[in-house]
Amino acid sequence: MKKITVVLSILLLCLLAGTMASPRKASARVSISKTRRQCSTYQKARKHMKRISFKVWDIKGRKKVTKTKTILIHKAIAKKVKKAFQAIYRGKEKFPIHTVGGFEWRGSNQSLHSLGLAVDINPDENYMVDRGKVMAGRLWKPGKNPYSIPKRGIVAKKMKKYGMKQCLWGKRKDYMHFSVGGY
Numbered sequence: 001m002k003k004i005t006v007v008l009s010i011l012l013l014c015l016l017a018g019t020m021a022s023p024r025k026a027s028a029r030v031s032i033s034k035t036r037r038q039c040s041t042y043q044k045a046r047k048h049m050k051r052i053s054f055k056v057w058d059i060k061g062r063k064k065v066t067k068t069k070t071i072l073i074h075k076a077i078a079k080k081v082k083k084a085f086q087a088i089y090r091g092k093e094k095f096p097i098h099t100v101g102g103f104e105w106r107g108s109n110q111s112l113h114s115l116g117l118a119v120d121i122n123p124d125e126n127y128m129v130d131r132g133k134v135m136a137g138r139l140w141k142p143g144k145n146p147y148s149i150p151k152r153g154i155v156a157k158k159m160k161k162y163g164m165k166q167c168l169w170g171k172r173k174d175y176m177h178f179s180v181g182g183y
Contacts, residue, residue, distance in 0.1 A: 030076050030180050035115045042105040049103045049116050050075040054085040056097040059146060064094050071102035074116030077163065077180060081119060084162035091154040096146050097121055118179035119164060121155060122147040126176035140175045149175055 039045035049072040058067045066089075073081050081102070088095055101123070103116035112118035125147035127137030142150040149155045149166075156166050159178040167174040 036109045050078040052082045057094040073102040080162040087158040112179045120176045123176045128174040130172040
């Protein structure tokens with residue numbers, strides 16, 4: 001029952017929101033409802049995805065090292081997402097990223113991951129919690145765990161600058177999740 005409520009809430013937000021993206025920060029406005037029509041099946045969705053690669057910092061032993069990550073993301077936002085990760089990499093904090101995901105077909109086009117409009121960063125260390133119950137991931141301890149994303153840290157700021165909002169709403173906090181719609 002909770003899953004149906006969550007899906008219905010997301011659908012309602014989509015209907016109310018229409019198009020999502022900050023007009024000042026993101027050059028391409030993305031219509032989620034149009035993207036849902038384009039991406040009604042896995043095969044159709046896959047045609048709209050673009051593979052992007054970018055450098056990230058990670059931790060090896062006690063040192064921060066450069067690695068390259070590759071994800072699939074909707075072609076309409078691919079340049080902005082890549083720029084966001086480039087800005088994070090260039091940041092003085094050298095924020096470490098060891099796991100990142102984008103497009104992932106989840107059986108329907110209701111998830112923004114199925115549309116390629118969402119990114120998860122370090123999902124184990126940035127959990128999704130709903131009313132105190134952990135729904136995904138294991139922990140969130142900014143300042144103690146180097147992979148945990150602070151609410152107003154460089155990751156949140158740079159992703160927002162390039163049109164991807166962190167999903168922190170009401171009693172549900174999804175610290176790993178950044179999306180065009182912010183949900």
